[in-house]
Amino acid sequence: MPPLVSIHDLRVAFNGVQVLRGIDVSLQKGEALGLVGESGSGKSVTWLAALGLLPRHAQVTGSVRLDGREILGAPAAELDQVRGGRVAMIFQDPASALNPVLTVRRQLCEALVLHRDLSGDALKAEARRLLDLVGIPDAARRLEAYPHEFSGGQVQRIMIAMALAGNPDLLVADEPTTALDATIQAQILELLSTVRREMGMAMVLISHDLGVVAENCDRVAVMYAGRIVEEARSNQLFADPVHPYAQGLIGALPPLDGPRRRLTAIPGTVPDPANMPSGCAFAPRCALATEPCGLAAPSLAPIAEDRSVACIRAEASRRALLGVAAE
């Protein structure tokens, strides 16, 4: 089956500093892909770049295909059809993501007018239906309210309603619950997976919370310093991470069951994009690094079905993990 979206060798630089260094990822219809990694690893930039939402001074190269059609560098009019129509995006900080001086109705209807060509009573009815769908009570009245009259969780629900307005094939959720309380987080994630199921929509869930991704995604890509370092089915990745960085991330999580163990921390810090080490960007922090690791950046290579990793020490890494587990 041809992929819904396929990104190939996507690179982004700001003022000559490379922040995205060749992303290859693709997504099937209806699939949920998790994108994890530390702040600054390029998770959000990947999708902002794909949709042409980065500031003008960003230099973006590579290829982003939607249903086989190139959208990177497409004319503005064509991108405006894609954005909100075929691919919708919601963002981290709901408090500032809605325009403070416009009513919710105006912001919601804007998307409906653009992508669904609705007007009059049909427009009003659809706006109400969407607010109902995302669980905002008393939708008819609340449509006339301004964003500051809603709580953070409610605003994120409104953002989701707006994203659904264009019946998109893909929803990119960029840290949708990071700014919310834990209880609200769970509700929003629940809502996302419900609407995704009902609408058969694909989803990219960008998060630094591995637990959130594990629960909500079919497949996970781990990013580090502007590259994808490992990609696998969620259950595989969490049971058996191969890349030393992915192992580090998962090793830093406390296990819910089984014996208590000491949590491991990844030593060092993320390299500065302006000052990338030559070779593998993770090598300076990696316990398994050898001399060749500093020579060339490893590319993402398949090691099994549905599974690729960018590490020349992948085998050693796997053995090391098993050794640790046997201890």
Next chain:
Amino acid sequence: MGRYFAIRIGRAALTIVLVVTFAFVVLRLSGDPALMILGPEAPPEVLAAFRKAWGLDDPIWFQYLDYFGAIAKGELGRSMRDGRPAIELVLERIPATLALTLPAFAFKVALGIPAGIYAALHRGSAIDRAVMIAAVAGFTVPSFVLALLLVLVFAVQLGWLPSGGQESWRHAILPIATLGLGGAAVLARFTRSAMLEVLGQPYIRTASAKGVPWRKVVTSHALPNAAIPTVTILGFMVGTLIAGAVVVESVFAWPGVGRLLVVAVANRDLAVVQCILLLVALTMVTSNLIVDFLYGFLDPRLRAKGAHA
């Protein structure tokens, strides 16, 4: 909402009382009007009679109460120079001043706001840099220097326009240009930074992510937000319509309120000075009230705050 405005109107009234009091005290302390108007050679009995006639020999607190009492009755005193009611002298000058300041205001808005918006939307471009250089020049060069420069070029060198007076509409061009250019520069800079601030906000990205065409993102998402800070500076400019042209009127010998103020201060013509100050305070305070009202209109968050405050 009602409370929001009640508080602001109360503050405005207090401001006016303070301005009037300040003007009263400073003018009474800064020299004897009898001496200023009659001259140091005037015989002592004439000076005494003058002081008695104008109530200047009463204790200062008595003069103050008297003055407030009169204002409350709508009497703003008479000019010590020609005995005419001060308000009459001031009112007859207002049309001349407005003939400069209103077109200058329109000019500032028509030039400054679009230039600021354009510069913000094309940040870093040659035009942006040109607008910024012009803006910095426009508000670092004092108005009298700009006025003299314009006179030098357009009156002296080119001989296209008169350098002073009020005989025809052509006489108004240079004073209007002087007032307008400086104000447009301030407004351009202000609008640009307000726009840049707004364009960097996440809700602008949200609008783009929704598929709103860029032109509409600017007009229906960015501009309404950028209008909020811009209205502040516009309000200030409206507040200076009456007395914002003191220097320019003096340079171009334009018989407006500003010139009257300069002459009245020099003569210690107390009633006239106080009358002008009262008028200035009133316009400033009124324009501030209008700005507060507009805030409430432009920003729903303030509306809510006012309602709960």
